Amino acid sequence: MSKQRDIILARLAAGSRPVSGDRLALELGISRAGVWKHIETLRRQGIRIEAVTGRGYVLCSEVLAASVLETRLKTRFVGRPCLVLDEVDSTNSEAMRLASEGAEEGLTVIAHRQTRGRGRLGRNWHTFADDGLAMSILLRPNLPPEHVSQLTLVAGVACHQALSNFAPGIRLKWPNDLLHNGRKLAGILTEMRAEPGHVQAVVIGIGVNVRAPANGWPADITQPATDLSSIAGKPVSRLETATRLLESLEAIYVDFLENGFAAVSEQWWQAHATSGKPVRVHDGGRYITGIADSLDADGALLLRTENGIERIIAGDLEIMT
Ligand code: BTN
Numbered sequence: 563m564s565k566q567r568d569i570i571l572a573r574l575a576a577g578s579r580p581v582s583g584d585r586l587a588l589e590l591g592i593s594r595a596g597v598w599k600h601i602e603t604l605r606r607q608g609i610r611i612e613a614v615t616g617r618g619y620v621l622c623s624e625v626l627a628a629s630v631l632e633t634r635l636k637t638r639f640v641g642r643p644c645l646v647l648d649e650v651d652s653t654n655s656e657a658m659r660l661a662s663e664g665a666e667e668g669l670t671v672i673a674h675r676q677t678r679g680r681g682r683l684g685r686n687w688h689t690f691a692d693d694g695l696a697m698s699i700l701l702r703p704n705l706p707p708e709h710v711s712q713l714t715l716v717a718g719v720a721c722h723q724a725l726s727n728f729a730p731g732i733r734l735k736w737p738n739d740l741l742h743n744g745r746k747l748a749g750i751l752t753e754m755r756a757e758p759g760h761v762q763a764v765v766i767g768i769g770v771n772v773r774a775p776a777n778g779w780p781a782d783i784t785q786p787a788t789d790l791s792s793i794a795g796k797p798v799s800r801l802e803t804a805t806r807l808l809e810s811l812e813a814i815y816v817d818f819l820e821n822g823f824a825a826v827s828e829q830w831w832q833a834h835a836t837s838g839k840p841v842r843v844h845d846g847g848r849y850i851t852g853i854a855d856s857l858d859a860d861g862a863l864l865l866r867t868e869n870g871i872e873r874i875i876a877g878d879l880e881i882m883t
Contacts, residue, residue, distance in 0.1 A: 566590050567600045571621070572629035574611065580618035624799040626672065634805050639668035640699060640812035641804075647671065651678040653698035654753055654767040660700065661755065661763035667702040668812075672804060679769065681749055682738060683878065687769050688780050693789075695770040695800045699811060702763055703819065707756040710764055711875070712823050712861040713815075714738050714752040715830045717766045720814040721748055722833045724806035725770070729793040733835035736854070736863045736879050740770075741835050744881065745788035747771055768807060772800050827857045836881055841865070845877035 569590060573581050586597045601611055601619060610623035628646045635641045650656045650673040657671045673696050679687035689696040701713065718734045725732050725740060725748065733741050740748040751767040771789035779787050790798045818826050836854040843850045843865060852867035863874040 564600070566592065566596075567604060568627070568629040570597065570600050571604060571609070571625060571627055572633045574619055574621035575625060575627075575630035576633045578620070580614045580620045582618035585618070624801045626674070626799075626801045626804065628672075630801065631672075631804060631808075634801070635808055637668075637809055637812045639666075640815070641670045641808040642668050644670045644672065647673045649673060649675040649677060652676050652680050652767075653696050654680060654751060654765050657698040657700045657765045657767075658753065658755065658763065661702075661765065665700055667700060669700040670697060670808065672697045680751060680767075681769070682751055685784065686780075686782060687749065687751075688775075688783075689769065690775050692800070693771070693773045693775045695768070695772050695803050695807075697769075697804060697807065698765050698767040699808070700763060700765055701815065703761060703815075705761050706759060707754065707761055709823075709860065710752065710754045710756075710761060711737070712818070712826070713764055713766060714750055715823075715857070715861045716814055716818045716826050717750045717752065717768065717811060719826055719829045719833065720810040721750065721768060721770075721807060722830075723814070724803070724810040725790060727806055728790055728798050728803070729795075731793070732833075734830060734833045735835050735881070736857075736874075737861070737876075742788050742793045744835075744883075745786045746783075747788050747790065747793070766811070770803055770807070772798055772803055823859065823861065827859075827861065831857060836879070840882040842880045842882055843874050843877045844880070845874055850874070851882070 570586055583594045583597045587594045605611055609625055612620050612622050628644045631644050653671040653673050676689040676696050679689050681687040714737050721740055722734055731742055735741050738750040748770040754764045755762045771787055773791045774789045841854055850872055852865035855864045855866040858864055865872045865874055
């Protein structure tokens with residue numbers, strides 16, 4: 563998108579009042595006809611902009627564009643800068659590539675489509691245009707590598723807080739899922755680059771089902787899925803979802819850095835789905851059954867089994883009904 567069109571879009575997105583063509587022309591140093599041409603181009607791209615007689619232009623549709631998101635966000639560093647790509651292999655891979663080129667903490671990559679979106683344990687994660695939100699945030703915490711798994715739970719609390727603005731009843735499933743009535747709504751994939759004793763970059767990848775795919779859920783998903791719009795009972799915008807997620811992530815992450823993991827862990831436990839229910843964990847070849855007892859100081863799950871407490875650091879958890 564041209565720089566001038568980007569500025570026009572950001573100005574329209576900044577408020578709900580019409581912005582006059584004269585004002586835009588003055589700000590950009592172009593003619594009113596020039597502004598009108600940009601508006602027409604934006605309309606041809608499918609963006610709804612209405613002209614209110616005598617008052618100016620109003621943005622009437624959701625636009626998940628970097629300039630719009632950066633204007634709306636009330637964050638200090640998360641989402642700054644923000645890249646919104648039409649298509650990429652995986653936003654996590656792209657964020658990691660940019661990290662190795664020296665990108666700073668907070669950089670966020672969003673894509674309308676991922677061709678090789680990844681989930682945990684080598685699974686695919688599908689992102690289709692307009693239905694899902696695929697977003698990766700680069701963090702550079704001063705943490706030992708063994709504490710990075712805590713960040714998945716930090717991101718979980720942030721996602722829970724952000725998505726609960728749209729609908730009640732969302733719960734967390736250890737270590738990285740967000741569920742609604744047992745159906746998967748969102749997932750988190752944390753990846754890091756580290757050298758001994760020192761983390762260079764952490765990428766928090768968040769995938770949210772914002773709307774159900776028009777052609778139904780893909781055949782290879784491993785658990786029943788749901789989407790934010792269905793559970794909210796009204797269409798939810800990806801722009802609003804991304805804004806809430808990035809704002810919550812910054813707040814919870816800063817709290818974690820300043821005050822440690824205990825408070826985050828407490829919030830995570832309040833929002834988890836397995837309270838008191840038997841669970842089965844698939845942990846590298848063996849199944850362990852028990853009741854989720856608590857999280858330890860590293861974010862590992864402590865499972866009460868018939869043989870005592872088992873500490874689970876990775877695995878797939880299934881809630882038994
Ligand atoms: C999971 O549930 O297993 C985690 C899913 C994480 C998907 C997100 S979408 C944005 C980011 N890019 C990826 O390739 N994966 C994550």
